[in-house]
Amino acid sequence: MNIKIKDLYASINGQPILKGVDLELNSGKVHALMGPNGSGKSTLSNVIIGHPSFQVTGGEVLVDGENILEMEPHERARLGLFLAFQYPVEVPGVTVGRFLKRAVDIRAGEGNTKGFVKKLREMMDYMEIDQQFINRYLNEGFSGGEKKRMEILQMLMLKPDFAILDETDSGLDIDALQVVAKGVNRLREGDFGALVITHYQRILNHIRPDYVHIMYQGRIVTSGGNELVDALEANGYDWIRKQYGIEEDSDVKPVTSG
Amino acid sequence: MSSTETAVFSGTQQIERYIESLREPDWMLAIRRRALAAFNKMEWPTTEDEEWRRSDISSYDFDSYSFDKPGDSAAEVLSADGEQRAGVARFSDGSCSEISLDENLARQGVVFGSLSALLDGRSGNSSHEHAAALTAVRRLLEKRTADFENRLFAWHYATWNHGVVLYVPRWVEIKAPFEIQFATSADEALSAPQIVVVMEQGARATLLHSAHGADEGEVVLNEAIDIDVADAAYFDLFTHYDLNIDCTTFSNGRADVAKDAAFHSFVSSFGSMFTKLRFDAELNGTGGDIDLDGLYFGNQDQHMDLRTVQSHNAYNANSRTFYKGAVKDEAHVIYQGLIRVARNASQTDAYLTNNTLLLNNGARADSIPGLNINTDDVKCSHGSTTGKINPLQLFYLQSRGFAYDAARIMLVQGFLEQVLVRAPEPVQDWLRELVEQRILAQYDSDEE
Ligand SMILES: Nc1ncnc2c1ncn2[C@@H]1O[C@H](COP(=O)(O)OP(=O)(O)OP(=O)(O)O)[C@@H](O)[C@H]1O
Ligand SMILES: [Mg+2]
Numbered sequence: 001m002n003i004k005i006k007d008l009y010a011s012i013n014g015q016p017i018l019k020g021v022d023l024e025l026n027s028g029k030v031h032a033l034m035g036p037n038g039s040g041k042s043t044l045s046n047v048i049i050g051h052p053s054f055q056v057t058g059g060e061v062l063v064d065g066e067n068i069l070e071m072e073p074h075e076r077a078r079l080g081l082f083l084a085f086q087y088p089v090e091v092p093g094v095t096v097g098r099f100l101k102r103a104v105d106i107r108a109g110e111g112n113t114k115g116f117v118k119k120l121r122e123m124m125d126y127m128e129i130d131q132q133f134i135n136r137y138l139n140e141g142f143s144g145g146e147k148k149r150m151e152i153l154q155m156l157m158l159k160p161d162f163a164i165l166d167e168t169d170s171g172l173d174i175d176a177l178q179v180v181a182k183g184v185n186r187l188r189e190g191d192f193g194a195l196v197i198t199h200y201q202r203i204l205n206h207i208r209p210d211y212v213h214i215m216y217q218g219r220i221v222t223s224g225g226n227e228l229v230d231a232l233e234a235n236g237y238d239w240i241r242k243q244y245g246i247e248e249d250s251d252v253k254p255v256t257s258g
Numbered sequence: 259m260s261s262t263e264t265a266v267f268s269g270t271q272q273i274e275r276y277i278e279s280l281r282e283p284d285w286m287l288a289i290r291r292r293a294l295a296a297f298n299k300m301e302w303p304t305t306e307d308e309e310w311r312r313s314d315i316s317s318y319d320f321d322s323y324s325f326d327k328p329g330d331s332a333a334e335v336l337s338a339d340g341e342q343r344a345g346v347a348r349f350s351d352g353s354c355s356e357i358s359l360d361e362n363l364a365r366q367g368v369v370f371g372s373l374s375a376l377l378d379g380r381s382g383n384s385s386h387e388h389a390a391a392l393t394a395v396r397r398l399l400e401k402r403t404a405d406f407e408n409r410l411f412a413w414h415y416a417t418w419n420h421g422v423v424l425y426v427p428r429w430v431e432i433k434a435p436f437e438i439q440f441a442t443s444a445d446e447a448l449s450a451p452q453i454v455v456v457m458e459q460g461a462r463a464t465l466l467h468s469a470h471g472a473d474e475g476e477v478v479l480n481e482a483i484d485i486d487v488a489d490a491a492y493f494d495l496f497t498h499y500d501l502n503i504d505c506t507t508f509s510n511g512r513a514d515v516a517k518d519a520a521f522h523s524f525v526s527s528f529g530s531m532f533t534k535l536r537f538d539a540e541l542n543g544t545g546g547d548i549d550l551d552g553l554y555f556g557n558q559d560q561h562m563d564l565r566t567v568q569s570h571n572a573y574n575a576n577s578r579t580f581y582k583g584a585v586k587d588e589a590h591v592i593y594q595g596l597i598r599v600a601r602n603a604s605q606t607d608a609y610l611t612n613n614t615l616l617l618n619n620g621a622r623a624d625s626i627p628g629l630n631i632n633t634d635d636v637k638c639s640h641g642s643t644t645g646k647i648n649p650l651q652l653f654y655l656q657s658r659g660f661a662y663d664a665a666r667i668m669l670v671q672g673f674l675e676q677v678l679v680r681a682p683e684p685v686q687d688w689l690r691e692l693v694e695q696r697i698l699a700q701y702d703s704d705e706e
Binding site for chain 1: 648649650651653654655656657658659660661662664665668669671672673674675676
């Protein structure tokens, strides 16, 4: 799968967030996306999947040459896109088992889900999620770490071609982080691609990215390899700003969380 | 089933004549006559009465409904799980079409059957148990009719025309549920069923009850359910209302719960154009426990008014009410819930929750929880929410491949599932199916 994001503009409640994003992503590769709080990383993820709160005001997102911005979110999912949310929502009354069964039915086509329960149990073991979660309501009352693992479990069951992991590493202890990385690396053996959004080098030591992209004030300001991560770790985002001559954006308030 | 169409109108004279024709014990006839006297003195509830503020019945001409009017068909529901029943009582249009009771239970003194048969001795059983059941039924019904809270109550006790009694002797524990079905198919008919349940000390039982009917025919159902749960007994009641869209459903349930006893009711409301359900549960002994659950799903232009009262008259008892439902099309649902705590009922733990999901713009819901607390040292709370489908949940499911409609269905099911899992096991899957059908049902408001 090839994803081309071209000069993408998006706003929320009339406030511009994405201001000309250009980015090309490919399955078979792992891309890292870093950038300060509020720079638009989650907005970009949500716009790619079709979140109704954001308005696209310019540009396009092409998946294998086809513009997906007019598609319903479920149509994008059926193309093989997946988003592991930064803040997964709770869905009371819908059990993990029932939800995943239906979702896998949709993805694989009904009748092609033989061995679903066995597969689910196997993946839960792999993700070190207690089997009792099958009967829990989706994300309801889950800890932060449990929610993140549940996102990766869904990814393993749905086997997307390309997944965006929005800060799946945040709030995880080192053991949980390794489990999550293990989940991603398992799919990586195939023709799977991912965009790993993170603030920390730590997860990138477990999921080695092929490319690194830096987002700043709603744009991708530079792309490169792992050396970018090291430079960022050493010098912080001020360095990016100076390096690329970015003016402090006066109409964007500094924000601490997305 | 009688083949002659004897239309007995429910005006006063007709009711009098009906009462004279009955072969019931004097005490029952006395109840009916007192009820009729009260009926004559009272006016129908109006929107001036707080409880009826949102449910206007002024346009009804109740005298025009006849009772004891035979119909010809009766849908069968509730047996879907194919599981064993402790006993089954089926009525269609007021006549009994099936009565059965597990022989072992009969030997243990359990009484389950037609209330009329018990009262007029037709059952041919003059055993000790029947005498005990009769005494208990009399005590309970006389207590219930000491006064009549409104004209519908009075009307019911004067006119009730079929019914079921369940009597479980001391310490008899029954696992399999009993089942009662009241089916209607007549037109312009009054159906006034009466259920009486007496659970003696330490007894345990479950009852599944459904009032439903043919797809056509206008029926006014005016039901009463009277329950007495003695010390340390447990009673689980499931009631389901699903008459067709031309019908009217009134049901008044009352349960007295004694020391260390527990009572659970689950009300499921789907049918009728106009519904007014009420359930009052009273905790009269220390350590008593009440759970009142409800699931409702209004559609088309239905009007449903559901009321619960959890009354604490004793020290250290618990009660919980959990009513949850969805409303679509142009339906209007009203939920009224009251927690009442008497002066001597300290250490009460009571709460009530009501959540309604509005599926479209024309749908309406009013939630009116109330507290009437007359002592300190209690833990009481209530909460209610009325809202639409959460767009973030919707997007989350869509992002996993669910189309818009499928995602909505799953969210509505999920919303109702939280109360549905509290229904007795044997009816859960069947209820899930009804929920799904109701979600999918199309409504054409211009339809004649
Ligand atoms: N639902 C929303 N309503 C209003 N503003 C929003 C909303 N979502 C995002 N924003 C704003 O858009 C900007 C970009 O937010 P976004 O979440 O995309 O940043 P981010 O790069 O993911 O940040 P973080 O690293 O903190 O997750 C911020 O200024 C944020 O406040
Ligand atoms: Mg973010």
